[in-house]
Amino acid sequence: MISERSGRATVQLRRLSDGTVSPLPQLGRHQPHSSPSLSWNARYLAVITQRGGRRLAVVADRLNGRMHPLPLPGGRAPIRLSLAPDAQQLALQVTDQGQWRVELLDLSSMLEPDRPPGQALSTPAVGADP
Amino acid sequence: MSRVVLILSIVLLVGCSPDRPTPRSDLNGLLRQSVSSRRDPSLGSRWLASLGQRNGRERVELVDLQRRTPVPLPGLNRSDAQPISVSVSADGERLAVVQQRDDRTELLLYRRSVGAVQRLPLEPPGVPRSVSLDGQGKRLAVQVSRNGRWDVDLIRLP
Numbered sequence: 290m291i292s293e294r295s296g297r298a299t300v301q302l303r304r305l306s307d308g309t310v311s312p313l314p315q316l317g318r319h320q321p322h323s324s325p326s327l328s329w330n331a332r333y334l335a336v337i338t339q340r341g342g343r344r345l346a347v348v349a350d351r352l353n354g355r356m357h358p359l360p361l362p363g364g365r366a367p368i369r370l371s372l373a374p375d376a377q378q379l380a381l382q383v384t385d386q387g388q389w390r391v392e393l394l395d396l397s398s399m400l401e402p403d404r405p406p407g408q409a410l411s412t413p414a415v416g417a418d419p
Numbered sequence: 420m421s422r423v424v425l426i427l428s429i430v431l432l433v434g435c436s437p438d439r440p441t442p443r444s445d446l447n448g449l450l451r452q453s454v455s456s457r458r459d460p461s462l463g464s465r466w467l468a469s470l471g472q473r474n475g476r477e478r479v480e481l482v483d484l485q486r487r488t489p490v491p492l493p494g495l496n497r498s499d500a501q502p503i504s505v506s507v508s509a510d511g512e513r514l515a516v517v518q519q520r521d522d523r524t525e526l527l528l529y530r531r532s533v534g535a536v537q538r539l540p541l542e543p544p545g546v547p548r549s550v551s552l553d554g555q556g557k558r559l560a561v562q563v564s565r566n567g568r569w570d571v572d573l574i575r576l577p
Binding site: 290305329359362369370371372373374375379380382388391392393395396398399 | 455456571
């Protein structure tokens with residue numbers, strides 16, 4: 290969720306089981322933040338940031354600390370976003386010729402899937418019969 | 420010789436460039452069709468919920484991204500209601516909607532398999548603005564205006 294920190298809209302990740310706030314060192318600046326969206330296990334957090342006076346969608350990978358900026362063609366600015374639960378797609382609301390549009394981006398070449406808890410993997414176990 | 424070096428440099432640069440997001444051109448074309456405007460996207464595993472405007476009126480719309488077809492939502496869109504926010508569960512079965520109707524802003528849960536709309540009361544009362552379902556569709560976070568400030572309420576769903 291977004292909360293005010295030192296007067297700046299900043300994304301905050303709170304663990305629902307115990308209420309603790311998880312650190313997001315990759316997202317400590319580039320405020321204001323808006324439109325946060327999480328993958329299944331909260332490995333990935335997508336959010337709109339502000340850099341150099343322009344809005345930029347980014348995906349933070351909490352497992353390895355990497356940030357993935359997602360610049361839009363034509364320098365368009367994102368307004369809202371939604372990350373697919375497995376983080377393989379992102380939907381972005383943008384403005385195009387005065388109208389709102391929703392555009393889909395395929396992230397499968399950038400991000401490993403964040404699979405739902407308990408989902409069996411298709412890779413056979415070592416030593417398993419073919 | 421310089422041409423060979425240039426080609427080699429380009430090949431190396433392309434080979435070393437980081438992977439980039441790819442626009443889903445096929446689906447983006449579909450999303451532009453038949454609506455004058457579309458906003459408030461919410462992605463499930465193979466579903467996209469959004470608010471699409473046709474003939475000056477906004478409606479909640481659900482698209483099956485795998486089959487590339489819109490999905491009917493019988494009983495959800497009313498002629499006397501204006502949707503404000505929508506969120507879909509990962510399996511596309513549940514949609515949470517904030518809508519304005521008769522000067523009242525209400526929070527709804529729609530179950531697609533039974534075509535049923537359930538109104539979800541807020542305690543203490545407040546004005547819902549934006550909604551987000553978790554992937555399993557069992558928990559809902561809703562941004563609520565109360566006494567001049569924003570709260571986020573968590574609601575457990577059966």
